[in-house]
Amino acid sequence: MNTVFKKSTPGREGVWPAKPGKAAPDLLPAGLLRGASANLPSLSELDVVRHFTGLSQLNYGVDGNFYPLGSCTMKYNPKFAETVAALPGFTRLHPMLPQLKGAGRLCQGALEVMYETEQLLCEICGMKAFTLHPMAGAHGELTGVMIIAAYHKDKGNKKTKIIVPDSAHGTNPASAHIAGFDVVNLPSKDGIVDPDELAKVLDDEVAGMMMTCPNTLGLFEKNLPRIVEMLRGVDALLYYDGANMNAIMGKMRVGDAGFDVVHLNLHKTFATPHGGGGPGAGPVGVSERLVPYLPISRVEKLEDGQFFLNYDFPKSIGYVAPFYGNFGVVLRAYAYILRLGKAGLVRATEAAVLSANYLRKRLDKVLEVPFDRVCMHEFVASACNMSECHVRALDIAKALLDKGYHAPTIYFPLIVKEALMFEPTETESLDTLDQFADDLIAILAEAEKNPEFVTGAPRTLPVTRLDETRAARNMELTDDL
Amino acid sequence: MPYVPHTPEDIRRMLDVIGAPSVESLFDEIGPEMRPKRFDLPEGQSEMDVLAHMEALAAKNVSGQVSFLGAGFYDHHIPAAVDALSMRSEFYTAYTPYQPEASQGTLQAIFEYQTAVTRLTGLPYANASLYDGGTALFEAAMMSVRHTGRRKLVVCEAVSPIYRVMLNSYTSNLHLELVTIPHKNGVCDLAALTAALDADTAAVIVQNPNFFGAVSDFSNLFASARAAGVVSIISVYPVLQSVLKTPGEMAADVAVAEGQSLGLPLSFGGPYLGIMTCNKALVRQMPGRVVGRTVDGQGRTGYVLTLQAREQHIRRQKATSNICSNQALCALRALLYLCLVGQEGLTRTANLCLERAHYAAERLTAIPGVARLSGSAPFGNEFAITLPVNAYQVIDKLTSRGVVPGFPLGRYYAGLENALLVACTEKTSMESIGIFAEMLRGSL
Structure with missing residues (x-):
């Protein structure tokens, strides 16, 4: 499809405001004004509607397609949460209102949403306090590691290293690095963290360790109590990457299990839409000893039931967001938690784990599952059988697209060859899982007879495989290059 | 249960295929020392009840104010x-x-x-x-x-x-x-x-x-x-x-x-x-x-x-x-915004913002004791004024009368306790600027 800029017709009227009485040249010196026009398109409203409706039809989304994308928790996003987020009482609220003395009274509803959401997340995770400020999962990681750094600095500890298991998301080492730490890679054993391996890298310079539990193989880290004890021995803190929180709601609380910091991905576990890659939200919870270091501001409740923002935390890491995080995303998550309640959240976790295990058993005869035991909410299979790779994960992924499915996560985690990571989530029915398994089994059978069937996929989509090398070399990042 | 489609019969069939006796058995690897000490959350609610609750919360935020608060974040029309x-x-x-x-x-x-x-x-x-x-x-x-x-x-x-x-x-x-x-x-x-x-x-x-x-x-x-x-x-x-x-x-x-x-x-x-x-x-x-x-x-x-x-x-x-x-x-x-307003619409929007802000600056600085902080330096859709009193005082008075007059610069800049940052957009009407000016004059 042509770009929207190519569809521009000079002079065509869009959604224009009234004509102003004065213009920039009447009010500002000529030297401060732009020379050439920005050359934005001139289109009618219908031109724009046609163009973007057309573009939307080139996409897969959860509403139209099963999305078993491991580690991303692509569950259904209930529509009523969108209604909530669009309430004018919330959307029109200026974020600086509460900074005007006394004006906190103008936004009590919003402050109450923030306060109550923090309380609910504390209870779900067993943490002492939460901040809603981080604007994405990776941002939550960075905030959490900054809190770890502030804790050690305050105690006078000389700590320079963060341990990250090899099964972790790539964001973990990048976040630790940006927070100023050296990253120590920890190899896993039999799919999980091994205390003996940990002992080899654990010393007094270790500030903390970032764990995903269940880990990215979908396996529960059953040595956790031992790991907690070892870290305590050197005053190192334990970080919980909440990307996989959907596996443990009501079954484990990370605070009770000994973690000091946790970030959640509201766009995963708490059903806010992924939006094609954002916005998300990555709230961070901490244990009691880390509360003084949380970002400012913090919402508090007074005895008379009023809410206000407190900026007076001298040990705080400071500001990680301009205001209070992605409030519009928090609203959706808050409404979702209220709707499900205690039983609903537990049921979501149970169904997510049940569905993952069911799909694993349906597929483990046709795909190798390297750690073929009870998994949590996701599992990792390999396209290779006994290290013989007849078909590639990428090709399976593309063939699935042709069948109307989004592909599973591929080539992650790096420790499994030709990895395919499946996470069906709790919102998909047994019929969908069965149809998906049948279709995948058929694809693999066809691929064995006729490899071109998968290597030539996809065939039914707007484009076939794209030349990524050319994209990186030509760097054509805009319509003007 | 909302959003989970599994029926009891589905669950039984799935457990059979997995070979597990119960759903709970799938969580056996979480040892007793890692189990929650509590999980004290409210019961779930119907969609209707949650919506009513959220509408009530939204209504606790005051609406209908005339606002000159910007400071980098602006209320523009959204097509x-x-x-x-x-x-x-x-x-x-x-x-x-x-x-x-x-x-x-x-x-x-x-x-x-x-x-x-x-x-x-x-x-x-x-x-x-x-x-x-x-x-x-x-x-x-x-x-x-x-x-x-x-x-x-x-x-x-x-x-x-x-x-x-x-x-x-x-x-x-x-x-x-x-x-x-x-x-x-x-x-x-x-x-x-x-x-x-x-x-x-x-x-x-x-x-x-x-x-x-x-x-x-x-x-x-x-x-x-x-x-x-x-x-x-x-x-x-x-x-x-x-x-x-x-x-x-x-x-x-x-x-x-x-x-x-x-x-x-x-x-x-x-x-x-x-x-x-x-x-x-x-x-x-x-x-x-x-x-x-x-x-x-x-x-x-x-x-x-x-x-x-x-x-x-x-x-x-x-x-x-x-x-x-x-x-x-x-x-x-x-x-979408840029395509819908287009070149002409965005230029008009910018010019309306400038026009309104310059009119507001003229009206406000006509009040005795009120001046622009930056003298005659060029400005866009926002400008700082100095007041004869602490800016918070004016904000307190005016917000209770339905006008949010701007942002108090003393919040971030020592020595500017009497300075107020005032923003306009294309949504700021000439009438509301007049009301603001009269209200400010009356409050000083």
């Missing part, structure tokens, strides 16, 4: 089609476009967004967006540190204090030196900024219009920076970029912006949109996602995420940033 189109589920329920063949809609939209924002700033390259304007400014600073190998950042004090405190937090563990050059009555001190540039300086960071609303031409500062091997970073207000001299025309190296004003509601602080554009020398230092144009096996045009060798999933701790998402839906909204 209805922005909501209608961005709420198409194919956009908002999609994931990051890692499977490009099934994500051409998202990818082409981001490519078009990248094009639109480069046209606004006049710099040729853009990324797919970042969390917000403050994050974009920090990431721009880090680009300059990597590019130059230097560790000092020279920042104008008239850059948004909200962004400067974020810079402080982020750089505190990275052994970077932040040097802040004081503003002069709300205007950037160009001579002092120029004098501060030296062989250790990675970047000079300014904002246009600055936090006080003042508009400047930074061309000479940026030329001096270039001569000293210093990267020039400028934060801009995208709506006014339709009329103001562009970062490209000033020869900046990186231009960032808060994109909220382009079709995103204020929504109490987020989600917002961090716009980042840069010149060619810095492209490979850009953080986050980038979309590029290419072809498929049949030679048809298509779009992919590109330059991924910079990113965390490949480079791990050596990545240019830990950011692994963009604000795709917000970027889409900004693009």
Whole structure:
């Protein structure tokens, strides 16, 4: 499809405001004004509607397609949460209102949403306090590691290293690095963290360790109590990457299990839409000893039931967001938690784990599952059988697209060859899982007879495989290059 | 149970296939010492009840105020089609476009967004967006540190204090030196900024219009920076970029912006949109996602995420940033906004903002004891005034009468306790400006 800029017709009227009485040249010196026009398109409203409706039809989304994308928790996003987020009482609220003395009274509803959401997340995770400020999962990681750094600095500890298991998301080492730490890679054993391996890298310079539990193989880290004890021995803190929180709601609380910091991905576990890659939200919870270091501001409740923002935390890491995080995303998550309640959240976790295990058993005869035991909410299979790779994960992924499915996560985690990571989530029915398994089994059978069937996929989509090398070399990042 | 479709019969069939006696048995690996000590949450509610609760909370926020509060975040009109189109589920329920063949809609939209924002700033390259304007400014600073190998950042004090405190937090563990050059009555001190540039300086960071609303031409500062091997970073207000001299025309190296004003509601602080554009020398230092144009096996045009060798999933701790998402839906909204208002509509919007703000400045400074902080310095849609009394006093009085008069500059700037920052947009009516002026006159 042509770009929207190519569809521009000079002079065509869009959604224009009234004509102003004065213009920039009447009010500002000529030297401060732009020379050439920005050359934005001139289109009618219908031109724009046609163009973007057309573009939307080139996409897969959860509403139209099963999305078993491991580690991303692509569950259904209930529509009523969108209604909530669009309430004018919330959307029109200026974020600086509460900074005007006394004006906190103008936004009590919003402050109450923030306060109550923090309380609910504390209870779900067993943490002492939460901040809603981080604007994405990776941002939550960075905030959490900054809190770890502030804790050690305050105690006078000389700590320079963060341990990250090899099964972790790539964001973990990048976040630790940006927070100023050296990253120590920890190899896993039999799919999980091994205390003996940990002992080899654990010393007094270790500030903390970032764990995903269940880990990215979908396996529960059953040595956790031992790991907690070892870290305590050197005053190192334990970080919980909440990307996989959907596996443990009501079954484990990370605070009770000994973690000091946790970030959640509201766009995963708490059903806010992924939006094609954002916005998300990555709230961070901490244990009691880390509360003084949380970002400012913090919402508090007074005895008379009023809410206000407190900026007076001298040990705080400071500001990680301009205001209070992605409030519009928090609203959706808050409404979702209220709707499900205690039983609903537990049921979501149970169904997510049940569905993952069911799909694993349906597929483990046709795909190798390297750690073929009870998994949590996701599992990792390999396209290779006994290290013989007849078909590639990428090709399976593309063939699935042709069948109307989004592909599973591929080539992650790096420790499994030709990895395919499946996470069906709790919102998909047994019929969908069965149809998906049948279709995948058929694809693999066809691929064995006729490899071109998968290597030539996809065939039914707007484009076939794209030349990524050319994209990186030509760097054509805009319509003007 | 809402949103979980499994019937008891489904669950039985699934457990049979798994060979597990019960759902609970699937959690056996979570030992007793790791089990929750409590899980004391409320019972679930019907959709109707949750909606009623949320409506009641929304109603606790006061509405209907006439507001002159901006400070970098502005209440602009959002065409209805922005909501209608961005709420198409194919956009908002999609994931990051890692499977490009099934994500051409998202990818082409981001490519078009990248094009639109480069046209606004006049710099040729853009990324797919970042969390917000403050994050974009920090990431721009880090680009300059990597590019130059230097560790000092020279920042104008008239850059948004909200962004400067974020810079402080982020750089505190990275052994970077932040040097802040004081503003002069709300205007950037160009001579002092120029004098501060030296062989250790990675970047000079300014904002246009600055936090006080003042508009400047930074061309000479940026030329001096270039001569000293210093990267020039400028934060801009995208709506006014339709009329103001562009970062490209000033020869900046990186231009960032808060994109909220382009079709995103204020929504109490987020989600917002961090716009980042840069010149060619810095492209490979850009953080986050980038979309590029290419072809498929049949030679048809298509779009992919590109330059991924910079990113965390490949480079791990050596990545240019830990950011692994963009604000795709917000970027889409900004693009929709720019397409719907178009060249003429955005220019009109900018001019209306200027016109209203200049009228407001005229009306307010006609009140005895009220003057512009920056004298006759040029300004855009926002300006600072000094009052004969503490600004909080005026805010207290006027907000209780339905007018939010602006932002008290003393909140961030010592010595400016009597100064008020006043913003207008195309939504600010001439009548409301008159009411504000009369109310202020009466309160002094």
